[in-house]
Amino acid sequence: MATSATSTRARVAATLKRRHRSEFLFRAFGLAAIALSLLALATLFIDIVWRARTAFVQTTITLEVFLDESIIDPEGKRDPAELRRSDTQTPIRAALRERFPEVTNQGQRRELYALLSGSAPFLLASRLVREPELIGQRIKVDLLASDDVDMLMKGHISRDLPPEQRQINDRQIGWVDAMVAAGEVRQPFNAGFFTRGDSRDPTTAGVLGAIVGSALTLLVTLALSFPLAIAAAVYLEEFAPDNRWTYLIEININNLAAVPSIVFGLLGLAVFLNFFGLPRSAPLVGGMVLSLMTLPVIIIAARAAIAAVPPSIREAAMGVGASPVQVVFHHVVPLALPGILTGTIIGMARALGETAPLLMIGMVAFIVDTPKGFTDAASVLPVQIFLWADSPERAFVERTAAATLVLLGFLVVMNATAVYLRRRFEVRY
Amino acid sequence: MRTMSVADRTRSGVIAEFPDAAAGTAAKPAAFETRELSVFYGKKQALKGINLDIDKGEVTALIGPSGCGKSTYIRCLNRMNDPIPGCRIEGKVLLDGMDVYAADIDPVELRARVGMVFQKPNPFPKSVWENVAYGPRIHGLAATRAELNDIVERSLQRAALFDEVKDRLQEPGTSLSGGQQQRLCIARALAVDPDVILMDEPCSALDPIATAKIEELIDELSGNYTIVIVTHSMQQAARVSDMTAFFHLGDLVETGPTDTIFTTPRDERTEGYITGRFG
Numbered sequence: 001m002a003t004s005a006t007s008t009r010a011r012v013a014a015t016l017k018r019r020h021r022s023e024f025l026f027r028a029f030g031l032a033a034i035a036l037s038l039l040a041l042a043t044l045f046i047d048i049v050w051r052a053r054t055a056f057v058q059t060t061i062t063l064e065v066f067l068d069e070s071i072i073d074p075e076g077k078r079d080p081a082e083l084r085r086s087d088t089q090t091p092i093r094a095a096l097r098e099r100f101p102e103v104t105n106q107g108q109r110r111e112l113y114a115l116l117s118g119s120a121p122f123l124l125a126s127r128l129v130r131e132p133e134l135i136g137q138r139i140k141v142d143l144l145a146s147d148d149v150d151m152l153m154k155g156h157i158s159r160d161l162p163p164e165q166r167q168i169n170d171r172q173i174g175w176v177d178a179m180v181a182a183g184e185v186r187q188p189f190n191a192g193f194f195t196r197g198d199s200r201d202p203t204t205a206g207v208l209g210a211i212v213g214s215a216l217t218l219l220v221t222l223a224l225s226f227p228l229a230i231a232a233a234v235y236l237e238e239f240a241p242d243n244r245w246t247y248l249i250e251i252n253i254n255n256l257a258a259v260p261s262i263v264f265g266l267l268g269l270a271v272f273l274n275f276f277g278l279p280r281s282a283p284l285v286g287g288m289v290l291s292l293m294t295l296p297v298i299i300i301a302a303r304a305a306i307a308a309v310p311p312s313i314r315e316a317a318m319g320v321g322a323s324p325v326q327v328v329f330h331h332v333v334p335l336a337l338p339g340i341l342t343g344t345i346i347g348m349a350r351a352l353g354e355t356a357p358l359l360m361i362g363m364v365a366f367i368v369d370t371p372k373g374f375t376d377a378a379s380v381l382p383v384q385i386f387l388w389a390d391s392p393e394r395a396f397v398e399r400t401a402a403a404t405l406v407l408l409g410f411l412v413v414m415n416a417t418a419v420y421l422r423r424r425f426e427v428r429y
Numbered sequence: 430m431r432t433m434s435v436a437d438r439t440r441s442g443v444i445a446e447f448p449d450a451a452a453g454t455a456a457k458p459a460a461f462e463t464r465e466l467s468v469f470y471g472k473k474q475a476l477k478g479i480n481l482d483i484d485k486g487e488v489t490a491l492i493g494p495s496g497c498g499k500s501t502y503i504r505c506l507n508r509m510n511d512p513i514p515g516c517r518i519e520g521k522v523l524l525d526g527m528d529v530y531a532a533d534i535d536p537v538e539l540r541a542r543v544g545m546v547f548q549k550p551n552p553f554p555k556s557v558w559e560n561v562a563y564g565p566r567i568h569g570l571a572a573t574r575a576e577l578n579d580i581v582e583r584s585l586q587r588a589a590l591f592d593e594v595k596d597r598l599q600e601p602g603t604s605l606s607g608g609q610q611q612r613l614c615i616a617r618a619l620a621v622d623p624d625v626i627l628m629d630e631p632c633s634a635l636d637p638i639a640t641a642k643i644e645e646l647i648d649e650l651s652g653n654y655t656i657v658i659v660t661h662s663m664q665q666a667a668r669v670s671d672m673t674a675f676f677h678l679g680d681l682v683e684t685g686p687t688d689t690i691f692t693t694p695r696d697e698r699t700e701g702y703i704t705g706r707f708g
Contacts, residue, residue: 312547315547316551316552316553317553319507319544320540320544320563320564320567320620320621321538321564321567321568322537322567323537323567324512326567331553
């Protein structure tokens with residue numbers, strides 16, 4: 001008896017070492033996996049932030065411009081529509097010539113004019129619409145520098161490169177340096193990035209249009225998919241008979257959640273645009289396509305949340321004589337709400353980052369104006385990022401990163417909202 | 430008698446053979462009469478042709494080992510088995526002579542007349558006040574807020590809970606102790622003014638002191654309400670009930686006044702169970 005006990009213990013001891021080793025290895029693997037994914041995440045994030053950092057300031061050149069009424073508003077009517085189209089370029093060029101009187105050569109003057117952004121006159125004109133009293137005065141104006149000057153100031157164009165390989169020549173660099181020395185070049189916060197729409201000119205390209213487009217699109221998606229998904233989930237979970245048809249529907253909903261998103265885009269193109277003739281590039285159609293995609297996600301999450309409500313609560317409500325609909329809407333849905341909301345926001349966050357289906361319905365167009373309604377042509381943030389990433393100008397690189405940062409910011413906000421809502425509505429029972 | 434099959438004995442046997450049990454039910458009006466009640470879960474038969482009368486204003490205890498069909502039986506009385514998939518019911522359940530399973534009976538209305546208290550206290554995750562007010566509110570029993578307050582207060586008083594919770598009516602029902610939660614559930618059932626209260630092992634999740642309070646409460650409520658209580662505790666059945674029915678393997682083995690069942694059981698299995706030889 002005693003010998004057998006000792007031998008049992010010896011065997012246990014022998015296996016113990018092996019078991020401890022395998023546990024150690026498993027933990028080490030787990031830690032390594034987590035460390036690796038954190039490293040990847042940190043690399044991605046730091047890279048984006050690093051690239052984006054310079055997009056939040058924009059180089060401006062301060063010039064003393066004489067806003068000659070005879071050029072800008074020769075008829076003196078101060079009509080806003082006329083002012084918007086007024087010739088502000090001539091006074092600005094005159095101011096540049098005044099600043100560098102030594103430049104007389106026609107070709108060199110063109111290089112001098114190229115220091116300013118092509119959008120600078122338009123921005124000045126729209127300022128004059130707001131402040132027409134400035135006309136006729138001699139004022140100091142901060143004018144947007146061209147993207148090449150901006151890149152030079154931000155260090156993205158190297159001065160060590162041979163002149164033929166850079167966008168900006170030695171003479172221009174000399175002028176910029178002279179103005180820097182005189183304190184005429186500044187780098188204020190780039191508010192325009194958040195208040196303007198897309199533009200071919202990187203100095204004036206902003207994300208507002210895309211943000212509004214995304215917001216309108218997601219609003220449509222939410223308004224369509226949230227009530228539909230809850231109705232579907234409640235019916236399937238609480239009322240549907242347990243038969244072959246329900247099973248078939250369940251399988252198909254699960255499969256729909258796994259369908260590549262571009263397929264929904266094709267469906268939207270064929271059905272919403274071609275068959276129903278809805279407007280192209282519109283947030284309305286974009287939202288409809290995205291709700292096709294998010295519906296199954298929310299239905300699955302909502303069903304799981306509803307199934308997790310303890311049966312004792314249903315029995316309690318039934319026991320005092322609540323009708324099935326009252327049981328569901330007074331007790332089950334409120335208790336399942338945190339889970340439903342979490343699923344909804346995760347689905348919406350996915351929709352926010354979606355590009356492929358929107359390409360199919362024309363939301364990839366170059367749209368300058370901020371959309372004002374659900375049927376206006378619009379772009380969305382991820383499509384904007386895609387468009388900028390495709391642009392040749394060096395200055396779009398930092399903007400692409402900055403727009404990505406904005407998109408990530410929205411995703412973080414949405415996920416934080418999901419966590420908050422879950423905490424807020426969570427009921428212990 | 431031992432040679433008879435279990436089913437035979439229930440159908441034709443005990444009640445017919447022992448007229449005093451039947452006489453007991455005849456003397457008082459029956460709240461519930463069940464006739465040849467069989468319940469199937471899919472292919473499994475959970476109840477085998479039960480004939481049992483439940484007297485008005487009395488406490489009837491259903492006892493028997495686990496899986497004997499007591500809970501199934503009590504849940505037939507207010508049709509709580511309805512939503513269970515694959516559940517099939519045969520036979521008749523009459524409440525004051527009305528067939529509970531008739532096509533024109535609305536289970537919602539039935540459950541307003543036949544309240545239920547469950548094994549585990551299951552207050553809604555809402556305030557104490559909301560818990561009690563929910564039933565009257567959905568049935569439209571109170572026209573004004575003041576009336577509803579009255580109903581809530583009265584129900585809590587009847588459930589012997591008011592003094593303990595009168596200062597915490599707005600606190601969640603789930604924050605009360607287990608025994609208080611169960612009394613809250615009783616108050617919730619009382620608030621819709623039912624004729625019958627079904628209690629499915631109401632004390633099995635409670636400590637002895639909370640159990641004693643519930644039993645005291647059952648005692649107070651009897652007379653005004655017909656109470657059917659499923660219990661695993663022999664002592665509890667003996668303490669609180671007027672009538673006792675013993676179930677075994679889906680059969681109603683024996684029924685009669687509690688004193689008789691506990692002192693002179695007629696069936697060997699009843700005796701074996703109450704003396705603790707099996708169960």
